[in-house]
Amino acid sequence: MPSTTTVKARYLGPVLLSGPGDPASMDNAVKRLRASAQVARASVHISNESVKITDRAGKDVLLLAERENICCHGMQPNSTTFLCLVVDQNSRYYCHVINMPKSEASKACRALVDCFGGGDGEIVPSWKSKNKKRLRQSVKPGRRRSSISAAPSNGFDEHATRSVASPRAVVVSAEQLARERETFPRKFVGMYLGAQPVDALFGADVIRKAVEENGQERLRQHMADTTAGFGDPVTVIVSTQNVRTMDRTTGSVMMSEFIKNISYTSVLDSVDGNDVFAFIAVNKRIGGIHCHIYHVPRGQGQLAYMAVETAFKLLAADEKAIGDNPFAVTDPKREPAPAILFKHQIHRADLKALQQIGAGQFGAVYTAYQYTRVRAPNTLVAASGMRCARASRLSTRCCTTG
Numbered sequence: 596m597p598s599t600t601t602v603k604a605r606y607l608g609p610v611l612l613s614g615p616g617d618p619a620s621m622d623n624a625v626k627r628l629r630a631s632a633q634v635a636r637a638s639v640h641i642s643n644e645s646v647k648i649t650d651r652a653g654k655d656v657l658l659l660a661e662r663e664n665i666c667c668h669g670m671q672p673n674s675t676t677f678l679c680l681v682v683d684q685n686s687r688y689y690c691h692v693i694n695m696p697k698s699e700a701s702k703a704c705r706a707l708v709d710c711f712g713g714g715d716g717e718i719v720p721s722w723k724s725k726n727k728k729r730l731r732q733s734v735k736p737g738r739r740r741s742s743i744s745a746a747p748s749n750g751f752d753e754h755a756t757r758s759v760a761s762p763r764a765v766v767v768s769a770e771q772l773a774r775e776r777e778t779f780p781r782k783f784v785g786m787y788l789g790a791q792p793v794d795a796l797f798g799a800d801v802i803r804k805a806v807e808e809n810g811q812e813r814l815r816q817h818m819a820d821t822t823a824g825f826g827d828p829v830t831v832i833v834s835t836q837n838v839r840t841m842d843r844t845t846g847s848v849m850m851s852e853f854i855k856n857i858s859y860t861s862v863l864d865s866v867d868g869n870d871v872f873a874f875i876a877v878n879k880r881i882g883g884i885h886c887h888i889y890h891v892p893r894g895q896g897q898l899a900y901m902a903v904e905t906a907f908k909l910l911a912a913d914e915k916a917i918g919d920n921p922f923a924v925t926d927p928k929r930e931p932a933p934a935i936l937f938k939h940q941i942h943r944a945d946l947k948a949l950q951q952i953g954a955g956q957f958g959a960v961y962t963a964y965q966y967t968r969v970r971a972p973n974t975l976v977a978a979s980g981m982r983c984a985r986a987s988r989l990s991t992r993c994c995t996t997g
Contacts, residue, residue, distance in 0.1 A: 599642040600706035604695035606637040606648050606657055608784060608843035609828050612688040615730060616667030616681035618716035624679060624690040625671040627844055635782055639693060641706040646680060650782055655898060657784050658691055663725065668707045669716040676700055683722065772912055780834040781902040785891035786826035787840055787849065788813065793875060793886045796858040802873045805886035806863060826890060833902040835909045836959055850887065852876040854906050862896035870896025874903065921961060922946045941965065
């Protein structure tokens with residue numbers, strides 16, 4: 596058997612479990628995620644030391660599970676295409692769901708059994724031998740005492756102790772910009788801990804205070820309900836226009852912020868060995884300032900930071916190219932409309948952008964003024980003896996730059 600087995604798959608995301616895994620809980624996890632539209636085309640790398648899942652598009656690491664943290668694995672009952680991997684992350688159990696063709700799934704299952712043992716929903720022997728007490732507690736939850744140490748630690752304790760040295764994505768040439776643009780959008784998997792109101796646009800201290808207040812608030816929620824306060828499993832999608840937070844369970848958009856509205860980004864160190872990625876954004880519609888907080892695997896915070904910074908540089912380059920007219924043609928290869936359609940189309944020269952209201956796969960969306968000309972009846976103006984053949988009309992439209 597080769598040292599590393601690699602298979603192609605679709606990564607559906609994680610589901611929080613109450614224990615280290617069993618066939619019933621894995622079946623439930625698949626049912627929750629299989630209808631999700633937000634999946635990542637991924638590669639699964641299985642070795643004797645770890646299981647790594649990377650995004651095939653951007654080569655970003657979506658999951659890195661070390662050998663000692665793998666609790667359980669196996670196929671969904673009565674299925675040959677959904678593989679489940681339960682990982683012990685920060686004293687919590689996450690079932691990561693992976694979808695792949697039958698042949699690839701069989702290959703991955705054999706590799707997991709050869710590397711870690713277990714299989715078919717059984718607890719991995721190496722994890723079981725090191726975590727006997729925790730395994731007994733998960734089997735008998737009624738005897739488990741509620742405490743801070745037993746609760747999830749991502750923000751319940753003061754984990755925002757120091758700022759991680761944030762790398763700088765230096766982009767200096769047009770060629771580098773073009774290469775960077777090809778890597779967008781970039782995706783990151785983590786837990787969305789919420790948005791905390793803040794009173795300043797900049798500063799690591801502002802973000803650190805927001806993270807601590809967020810942790811205290813979620814701790815109160817957890818004390819009232821032991822199933823609350825964990826955050827929501829999400830996919831963070833950074834594009835050159837915005838940062839979107841997608842719910843991994845439902846596939847819906849939880850939050851979207853324009854890149855130009857983000858005033859400060861930071862990565863904080865966590866005592867449980869993960870990163871806290873946070874950014875401050877201004878909501879210009881209501882005038883509020885919020886700090887959005889995420890808990891991501893170690894190293895992913897810096898990658899997310901670099902993605903946002905690079906998106907700023909690309910957005911600045913785009914705005915420099917188009918000037919104050921977002922409807923200007925920047926692609927010299929753009930083909931003109933056929934003559935039969937030319938007189939019916941909305942011409943860019945007749946549009947004046949007012950405000951950006953959205954962004955998506957096909958470009959940014961603006962409200963804009965459209966200057967049009969309409970024919971009016973030939974009316975004789977007695978005082979001047981002139982005929983009014985045309986009249987100008989001003990209307991407002993919602994237009995896209997794509």
